[in-house]
Amino acid sequence: MSLTADQVRQVAHLARLELKPEQVEHYASQLSRILDMVSELSKVDTQGVDPMAHPLAMNQRLRPDAVTEPDLRAEYQAHSPAVQDGLFLVPKVIE
Amino acid sequence: MHTLSFRQLADGLRSKQFSSQDLTRHFLGRIAALDSKLNSFITVTPEIALEQAKAADARLAAGKATALTGIPIAQKDIFCTRGVRTSCGSRMLDKFIAPYDATVVTKLHAEAGSVMLGKCNMDEFAMGSSNETSWYGQVKNPWDPTRVPGGSSGGSVAAVAAGLAPAATATDTGGSIRQPAALTNLTGIKPTYGRVSRFGMIAFASSLDQGGVVAHSAEDSALVLQAMAGFDPRDSTSVDRPVDDYLAGLDRPLDGLRIGLPREYFAEGLAPAIRTCIDEAIRELQKLGARTVELSLPHAPLSVPTYYVVAPAEASSNLARFDGVRYGHRSEEARTLEELYKKSRGEGFGPEVQRRIMIGTYVLSHGYYDAYYLQAQKVRKLIYEDFRKAFEQCDVVLGPTTTDVAFELGSKSDDPVSMYLNDIYTIAANLAGIPAMSLPCGFVRGLPVGLQLMGNFFEEGRLLNVAHRYQQATDWHTRRPPDPS
Numbered sequence: 001m002s003l004t005a006d007q008v009r010q011v012a013h014l015a016r017l018e019l020k021p022e023q024v025e026h027y028a029s030q031l032s033r034i035l036d037m038v039s040e041l042s043k044v045d046t047q048g049v050d051p052m053a054h055p056l057a058m059n060q061r062l063r064p065d066a067v068t069e070p071d072l073r074a075e076y077q078a079h080s081p082a083v084q085d086g087l088f089l090v091p092k093v094i095e
Numbered sequence: 096m097h098t099l100s101f102r103q104l105a106d107g108l109r110s111k112q113f114s115s116q117d118l119t120r121h122f123l124g125r126i127a128a129l130d131s132k133l134n135s136f137i138t139v140t141p142e143i144a145l146e147q148a149k150a151a152d153a154r155l156a157a158g159k160a161t162a163l164t165g166i167p168i169a170q171k172d173i174f175c176t177r178g179v180r181t182s183c184g185s186r187m188l189d190k191f192i193a194p195y196d197a198t199v200v201t202k203l204h205a206e207a208g209s210v211m212l213g214k215c216n217m218d219e220f221a222m223g224s225s226n227e228t229s230w231y232g233q234v235k236n237p238w239d240p241t242r243v244p245g246g247s248s249g250g251s252v253a254a255v256a257a258g259l260a261p262a263a264t265a266t267d268t269g270g271s272i273r274q275p276a277a278l279t280n281l282t283g284i285k286p287t288y289g290r291v292s293r294f295g296m297i298a299f300a301s302s303l304d305q306g307g308v309v310a311h312s313a314e315d316s317a318l319v320l321q322a323m324a325g326f327d328p329r330d331s332t333s334v335d336r337p338v339d340d341y342l343a344g345l346d347r348p349l350d351g352l353r354i355g356l357p358r359e360y361f362a363e364g365l366a367p368a369i370r371t372c373i374d375e376a377i378r379e380l381q382k383l384g385a386r387t388v389e390l391s392l393p394h395a396p397l398s399v400p401t402y403y404v405v406a407p408a409e410a411s412s413n414l415a416r417f418d419g420v421r422y423g424h425r426s427e428e429a430r431t432l433e434e435l436y437k438k439s440r441g442e443g444f445g446p447e448v449q450r451r452i453m454i455g456t457y458v459l460s461h462g463y464y465d466a467y468y469l470q471a472q473k474v475r476k477l478i479y480e481d482f483r484k485a486f487e488q489c490d491v492v493l494g495p496t497t498t499d500v501a502f503e504l505g506s507k508s509d510d511p512v513s514m515y516l517n518d519i520y521t522i523a524a525n526l527a528g529i530p531a532m533s534l535p536c537g538f539v540r541g542l543p544v545g546l547q548l549m550g551n552f553f554e555e556g557r558l559l560n561v562a563h564r565y566q567q568a569t570d571w572h573t574r575r576p577p578d579p580s
Contacts, residue, residue: 008453015411015456016418016433017449018441027450033512034454038400041470044477051472052479054302054332055288055528061331075194081425088420090432 002032096121097258098575101166101315104261108155108165115155115165119148119210122167126212126259132579133235135244135253137172138180139213147210154208162318164208169260171251172214173221174200174306175295183297184217184229184247187417187424187443197295198327199264199306207322212260216250219445220414221271221299223247224517227508228447235504236279237576238542242501245275245517252279252309256576262310262319266296268303269402270496270521273533276309277496277545280535282562282572283309284316287553288528289334291320292327300409301332303402303525312572313534313562317341320555339556345563350384352561353489357392360494360520372537372544373495376565380493383564388489392481397474398522399515404458404471405526410448411455417443450511479527486551491561495520496533496545520547530555534562535571543571 003011008028012019019027073086082089096118099107107113113121123141130136144167151165175181175193177200182188196205203209218228226234226249234249236242237257244253248265255263256279265272267285276283284307291306298304308319321341327333354377361370377387419425419439426438444452458467485492498519507514524531529549536546546565550558566572 003457011453011457011460013437014460015452016415016436016440017444017452018434018437019449020441023446027453030450030511031453031457034403034450034515035457037512037515038403038458038467038471040400041397041404041474042466044394044397044470044474046470046473046477049473049476051469052476053472055479055526056332056334058289058332058334061335063328072194076422078194079190079192080421081419081423090420091429091435093432 003028003035097125100312101162101261101318104166105162115148115151115210116145118165119144119167122212122260129257129579130259132240133237133253133257134232135216135234135250135257135259136169136213137182137184137216137231137250140179140211143179144210144212147204151208151210161207161322163203163322165210167210167212167260168203168319169212169215169251169254169263170200171217171248171264171266173217173266173297174264175297176200176211176214179214181214181297182230183221184219184231185443185445185448186230189230189424191422195295198292198329199296199323202325203264203322215248215254215263218247218249219448220297220410221247221266221268222410222447222451224270224274224514225507226250227504228445230445233504236501237579238279239501240579242503242542243278245278245501247271248275248309252276252281252283255281255309255311257579258575262308262315264306264323265309266304266306267525268299268406269525270518272307272309273496273521273531273545273547274518276533278501278543280543280572280574281309281311282313282316282532282534283307284320284532284555284558285524285530286320286324286555287530289332290324290530290553290555292330292333294327294329298413300406301413302409303406305525312566313559314345317345317559336553341556341559344556344560347560348384349380349561349564352385352491354380354385354387355390355485355489355492356387357390357395357485357492357494359392359395364498364519365495366499368539369495369497369499369544372539373546376536376546377493379568380561380565383568390485390488392485392523394474394477394481395523398478398526399519401471401474401478401526402522403454403515404467405475407451407455408459408468409455411452411459414448414452447511475526478523482523482527482529491557492549494547496547500539500542500544524549528552530558532558532562534565537571
């Protein structure tokens with residue numbers, strides 16, 4: 001299994017990662033080697049095997065629908081990169 | 096004072112040989128004098144430590160102390176600590192001051208009264224087996240500063256091995272407690288998935304991550320784990336089940352203990368000198384009354400490929416939260432929202448984290464999900480079934496922790512696959528969710544060798560018991576490296 005530079009650029013786009021142009025080829029060869037290693041899994045007969053998503057066969061625990069956390073917005077926003085009036089600021093989205 | 100066990104430290108505090116403030120100053124002094132040679136701490140917190148030590152001394156005087164009160168501990172920098180930078184070894188969180196404490200931090204310090212010395216270095220977002228992926232630089236192995244301490248809990252083990260802290264917290268997603276413990280002559284335990292709360296522990300791969308401890312002995316580990324473990328309503332995968340009394344079970348005799356020896360853990364790839372140490376440890380356990388059972392974990396050799404689908408898939412989802420908007424690194428160069436995401440993540444994450452995010456994104460993407468992710472989850476089930484069958488024949492499974500001793504810094508850092516193969520013996524326990532530990536069992540060319548024990552679900556007490564009895568009969572765990580010069 002080998003990934004092309006274009007595939008790496010596409011995956012990086014999906015993951016919202018900006019790669020430097022000079023990194024792309026290097027990543028393509030490293031990721032290809034990882035996928036080669038992983039491709040061993042395709043040889044395993046898993047017919048009739050249930051996929052295991054989680055080590056503990058447990059049901060999701062539910063709690064009463066009651067407010068338990070106080071309002072800590074100001075504290076949580078204290079180290080945000082850019083905040084105004086309790087809102088997170090990002091570059092302009094709509095012209 | 097830095098070579099005393101937890102029991103000796105607790106006795107010394109109660110008999111007033113030293114106060115918690117004396118003890119804390121002693122360890123802070125060692126960190127200040129020696130850590131520039133090791134780089135085991137990202138942040139040292141002397142003010143918090145001395146304040147907590149003062150409170151501990153008052154608590155000791157009032158007769159309200161626990162087994163840990165007044166004893167210093169270091170925290171892996173993956174656990175959120177209110178008011179203190181929590182970096183996870185990443186530039187992404189270099190300026191992140193956690194607004195709350197992880198449950199493990201609350202339990203160890205606020206409740207048990209131990210003293211926090213600081214935050215230990217680690218591989219970035221716990222992704223690595225050598226502590227070379229940290230934004231804060233590589234950590235040196237106290238046994239040989241040209242070699243890695245292992246990872247991802249490399250700072251935790253280096254600090255404890257060098258006597259800069261009596262114990263440290265650590266986390267283990269694919270071996271990040273056991274492999275570094277093995278490479279630095281420490282005892283480290285990864286409990287059953289769900290035994291220690293993950294609240295406030297920065298997520299890497301949520302179905303595999305588990306917090307634990309590294310220390311010098313099984314007894315010290317038992318004391319710390321006792322205080323860390325337990326149900327936490329704030330972690331939806333925390334298990335609501337009483338915690339066993341680990342200390343009470345430590346001295347149980349090993350007569351009749353059935354030790355499973357999986358042939359896959361003794362196959363090609365294991366260095367012969369390591370094998371010799373493991374065989375010697377098995378003989379020692381037999382002398383203590385255990386008997387061995389040969390068995391097979393036929394799917395264990397598929398652990399590494401399974402893990403490198405499951406863990407990156409979960410990581411790519413977990414790390415989507417780092418977007419440059421709410422907290423963490425934000426690029427100065429972005430003109431649009433998409434650029435803000437891409438540049439913040441491109442600048443904030445190092446190469447290993449980026450590789451794993453891309454692998455995870457790829458295996459979850461349309462057209463590849465069934466072939467990679469679903470197939471890996473099925474093989475994971477087969478690995479789990481192997482262990483289920485093994486524990487019908489034995490009480491603990493034994494093998495090496497690593498294929499060889501600590502490798503040289505830089506020797507594998509540009510070859511991800513060869514780095515990943517470091518965890519060949521440790522990953523299966525995470526995939527199955529069972530507890531596992533590593534303990535010292537010898538030296539090869541002056542470097543420590545680790546013995547791995549794996550147990551059935553919630554059998555931490557059994558593992559600690561076997562390790563403790565072994566440590567009563569051997570002295571490997573008492574050996575310490577000279578102070579770095």
